[in-house]
Amino acid sequence: MGQDKHVQNPELIKLFAEISQAYIEILVGLRRPEQLARWLSDKIYYEVCQKAKQEARQRALSGSGPRPDITLRKSRTFLSDPEGYEGVVLFRVSGSTKAVSLRGEMIHDRLRITELVLI
DSSP states (O other), X not given: OOOOOBOOOHHHHHHHHHHHHHHHHHHTTSSOGGGGGGGBOHHHHHXXXXXXXXXXXXXXXXXXXXXXXXXXXXXXXXXXXXXXXXXXXXXXXXXXXXXXXEEEEEETTEEEEEEEEEO
């Protein structure tokens, strides 16, 4: 079977956790997408902006609820290839567990998030 390629890089684990938390905060209206722009590929930035607009319209229709309580539960990163890392970050968001899956790749000597999904 395959080997576990879990990466024990505290800086990378922290970065993935912070980006994931910021993504959740964008979706619930606590942050603006521009705050993540420097870390995201152009495609993912566009998708985050569109998702944030969609969520804002939904909140406007249904009424804004109380500010959600967001707590980091666990963060794991994995080396997927020589130029890329994948990660899963678990959060407790107002009583329910959410996971953010993300992929970071080295693009022009900078780590950029090229996949970002809230599960």
